[in-house]
Amino acid sequence: MSGLRDALTKGFGDAVLSFEGEGRDQAALVKPEAARDVLRALKDSGFNMLVDLTAVDFSRYGQDLPPGVTATNPAPEGSRFRLTYRLMKLGATEGLVLGRLAVHCWIVDDRGPASVKDLWPNADWLEREIWDMFGVKFSDRPGIKRLLLYEEFVGHPLRKDYPINKRQPLIGPKDERPRERLTGADLRPRIVP
Amino acid sequence: MEELTTPGVLTSQLDAAVGWARKYSIFQYPFVTACCGMEYMATASSHYDMDRFGAGFPRFSPRQADVLFVVGTISHKMAPVLKRIYDQMTSPKWVVAFGVCTCTGGFYDDYSTVQGIDTIIPVDLYIPGCPPRPEAVLQGLMMLQEKIQKQGRTVAK
Amino acid sequence: MTVTRESKTFMLNMGPQHPAMHGVIRLVLELEGEKVVDCDVQIGYLHRAFEKHAENEPWNNVIPWTDRLNYVSPLINNVGYCMAVEKLSGLQVPERGLYVRTIACEISRVTDHLTCLGASAMELGALSVFLYMIKAREWLYQLVDKLTGARITTSYTRVGGVKSDLPPGFEEELLKVFGQVRETLGEVDALLTKNRIFVDRMSGVGVLSQADALGYGITGPMLRSTGIPFDLRRAEPYLVYDRVDFEIPVGATGDNYDRYLVRMAEMEQSMRIVEQCFRQIPPGPHSLTERQMVDAGVMADLGKHGETGKIWGAQAETDPTLEGSGRGCRTAVAASAPRYNLPVKEEVYGSIEGLMRHFEIVMWGRGINPPAGETYVAVEGGNGELGFHIVSDGRDRPYRVRCRPPCFFNMSALRKLIVGGSVADIIPTFGSVNMIAGELDR
Known part of the structure; x- marks a missing residue:
């Protein structure tokens, strides 16, 4: 699959920041403004299926780790969310996986890249889900609607700063203050010198 | 009619008769949303056979049903729908909370799940379990029948 | 007077609780008579985070x-x-x-x-x-x-x-x-x-x-x-x-x-x-023929008193819910990685190290x-x-x-x-x- 690496790095120059892994786990990191073009080129080169599109909120990555564990936050300055487009090249006649590729892109604030729903129609729902859960907007979809939650819902629950049990009921008792959930760090026995 | 509503031998007999008739002709409305639906299916089908208890006939219109089985997690998005279906049912009506999610929210203590349907509608019977085994459902059904028998003509709601 | 018949569509809402659909989903249909002209599929009624x-x-x-x-x-x-x-x-x-x-x-x-x-x-x-x-x-x-x-x-x-x-x-x-x-x-x-x-x-x-x-x-x-x-x-x-x-x-x-x-x-x-x-x-392990079975409670008592020699190699007779997680069984079906796997029940009941390892894995904040x-x-x-x-x-x-x-x-x-x-x-x-x-x- 080194052909893919060459094609990407040569064809797009700086827009492809890195390319790592091999086989099933290969992943490319691209700039958000070029994401759509790269994805279009990949689709033309045979990646006919968008297997998944998801995001990760890296704002608390590596914080409050237990002693002895270190992890550096890979997020560049000013970025918090990383989108992952997971592509697959499926041989339609023999039903074999000819290649898998994850395309990551770090986005600035909550401004996502351009939509790819015209390339793969299932991106429509996936992008709506990402807006719903993370509050990431896609640049050419200004009026995007929520998918899983209701329009009255305020906030985006999969952001790390949204408390898991902050409820916003449509009917029924209002204001149940979110209870503090104990984290592992709270319960870890501490040795006081 | 006057003497029928005053307490006496005849009325208590009538209460018993009405209760008996009602408890063995439960028309249920299965409000199936989630995993518990699998156990609901198992209970309603031939192996466990809810029909033995006179509750074998699901009516898929709330207006024709008298027991609302709320089967599965109710999310906040779903809650108004549940309330509306409850309101559409005619009295006398009973509600069964099937599974721990409907009883208390279960282990879904999160932003999207209603923490027990009794915060929205009144509940007559709770069947805990995640999901409850068919035997538990049948026991719950028998307890509901007991309750219906005791209520007689007095309907609380 | 002439009557003009225009083609008109109407909306029909199906779901989220529909008897003929085994699942919570809402279809907002635009119909022209029997024919579906358009449809909006709305999901999320069972979002459970x-x-x-x-x-x-x-x-x-x-x-x-x-x-x-x-x-x-x-x-x-x-x-x-x-x-x-x-x-x-x-x-x-x-x-x-x-x-x-x-x-x-x-x-x-x-x-x-x-x-x-x-x-x-x-x-x-x-x-x-x-x-x-x-x-x-x-x-x-x-x-x-x-x-x-x-x-x-x-x-x-x-x-x-x-x-x-x-x-x-x-x-x-x-x-x-x-x-x-x-x-x-x-x-x-x-x-x-x-x-x-x-x-x-x-x-x-x-x-x-x-x-x-x-x-x-x-x-x-x-x-x-x-x-x-x-x-x-x-x-x-x-x-x-x-x-x-x-x-x-x-x-x-x-x-x-x-x-x-x-x-x-x-x-x-x-x-x-x-x-x-x-x-x-x-x-x-179930195909093994010779097994020395000891009641789990007895095994725990012996372990507490340090008499591990008596239970060495024995298998605990456990509660039915724990069946198959004893000695031999676990090692056959789970990786031998002490940092990831629960120890077999005999070790938990019979030795302090096994008990500690068990807690290291199940305790909140450890794991x-x-x-x-x-x-x-x-x-x-x-x-x-x-x-x-x-x-x-x-x-x-x-x-x-x-x-x-x-x-x-x-x-x-x-x-x-x-x-x-x-x-x-x-x-x-x-x-x-x-x-x-x-x-x-x-």
């Missing part, structure tokens, strides 16, 4: 939540999640564990297809088919109960293996049940496959083209019904699927009838896989710590490619778990399948898509 919960729970505690994703085939979800964590941690499940997982997955696939076909047949008016299918599923559930301790919410796997070994006599019982399931499938086949009413309602309805299937990311039986023989068990073999022989049934036109046929054929293949697994599986990194693992679920994308930063809980639910992609194509058809066609199409709300909305 799986991904948020997974971020707040230790690694092993996420497993019960995965049961409730696709609650018709929970064992496949368990296996998929654990495989992802194992890939991140570099754990290798022993041979017997792999076979046990394969057997569990295939039982789940049969129950999945039984439920799907039974429910969709019921919605077309064939109630007796539903009763037959559920009867067959009931036999399998009772065996799943025996294997895992629960009928539906199984939580059978652990990171590094499975909870316990196969119970004694499981093979004979399962093979006997398969005979009964085959008989039931024969009955259903006789009732439906050439039934004029059934074929008329299914055939040529809800047609999905290959191009659409690929564009919408559809996998599983729905993709295979269009004629693409894509099955992850064959394309990217995991567990022991590369050592068993099975066929991938495919359809031709991608309509509802093909989806029905594909599912019917897949159940037979799943049963074949299980039978081959039983022929190949390495012998387990297992896979290394920082991320991975994606996909397995063939009941509806298609079930993927878990896991991000870890080295703590005792996942940083993020993304479930790639196959249903979600199948459902995103639903609009395409029902627009242009009539209202009555929605029911068989919806049934054959096999929406599972728990997985769709997570």
Whole structure:
């Protein structure tokens, strides 16, 4: 699959920041403004299926780790969310996986890249889900609607700063203050010198 | 009619008769949303056979049903729908909370799940379990029948 | 006076609680008479925050939540999640564990297809088919109960293996049940496959083209019904699927009838896989003849008094819920990785080190710590490619778990399948898509 690496790095120059892994786990990191073009080129080169599109909120990555564990936050300055487009090249006649590729892109604030729903129609729902859960907007979809939650819902629950049990009921008792959930760090026995 | 509503031998007999008739002709409305639906299916089908208890006939219109089985997690998005279906049912009506999610929210203590349907509608019977085994459902059904028998003509709601 | 008749459309709301749809979904239909002109599919009525919960729970505690994703085939979800964590941690499940997982997955696939076909047949008016299918599923559930301790919410796997070994006599019982399931499938086949009413309602309805299937990311039986023989068990073999022989049934036109046929054929293949697994599986501890059994309470007392010599090599007679997790059993089905696996019960009862190790793993805030990194693992679920994308930063809980639910992609194509058809066609199409709300909305 080194052909893919060459094609990407040569064809797009700086827009492809890195390319790592091999086989099933290969992943490319691209700039958000070029994401759509790269994805279009990949689709033309045979990646006919968008297997998944998801995001990760890296704002608390590596914080409050237990002693002895270190992890550096890979997020560049000013970025918090990383989108992952997971592509697959499926041989339609023999039903074999000819290649898998994850395309990551770090986005600035909550401004996502351009939509790819015209390339793969299932991106429509996936992008709506990402807006719903993370509050990431896609640049050419200004009026995007929520998918899983209701329009009255305020906030985006999969952001790390949204408390898991902050409820916003449509009917029924209002204001149940979110209870503090104990984290592992709270319960870890501490040795006081 | 006057003497029928005053307490006496005849009325208590009538209460018993009405209760008996009602408890063995439960028309249920299965409000199936989630995993518990699998156990609901198992209970309603031939192996466990809810029909033995006179509750074998699901009516898929709330207006024709008298027991609302709320089967599965109710999310906040779903809650108004549940309330509306409850309101559409005619009295006398009973509600069964099937599974721990409907009883208390279960282990879904999160932003999207209603923490027990009794915060929205009144509940007559709770069947805990995640999901409850068919035997538990049948026991719950028998307890509901007991309750219906005791209520007689007095309907609380 | 002249009367002009204009073509007018009207809206019809179907769901989220509709009797002929086994799942919570809302279809806002625009109709012109019987014909569906447009449709808005609204989902999210069973959103239960799986991904948020997974971020707040230790690694092993996420497993019960995965049961409730696709609650018709929970064992496949368990296996998929654990495989992802194992890939991140570099754990290798022993041979017997792999076979046990394969057997569990295939039982789940049969129950999945039984439920799907039974429910969709019921919605077309064939109630007796539903009763037959559920009867067959009931036999399998009772065996799943025996294997895992629960009928539906199984939580059978652990990171590094499975909870316990196969119970004694499981093979004979399962093979006997398969005979009964085959008989039931024969009955259903006789009732439906050439039934004029059934074929008329299914055939040529809800047609999905290959191009659409690929564009919408559809996998599983729905993709295979269009004629693409894509099955992850064959394309990217995991567990022991590369050592068993099975066929991938495919359809031709991608309509509802093909989806029905594909599912019917897949159940037979799943049963074949299980039978081959039983022929190949390495012998387990239950086939040992000489065992010294000691009551678990007695063993704990002896251990407390330091008289470990008396219980050395003995096996604890445990509660039925812990059956299969004792000495010999656990090592056969779970990786030997002390940082990840619970110690066998004999060590927990009989030695302080075992007890400490047990608590190190089950205590909140301790538990297992896979290394920082991320991975994606996909397995063939009941509806298609079930993927878990896991991000870890080295703590005792996942940083993020993304479930790639196959249903979600199948459902995103639903609009395409029902627009242009009539209202009555929605029911068989919806049934054959096999929406599972728990997985769709997570």
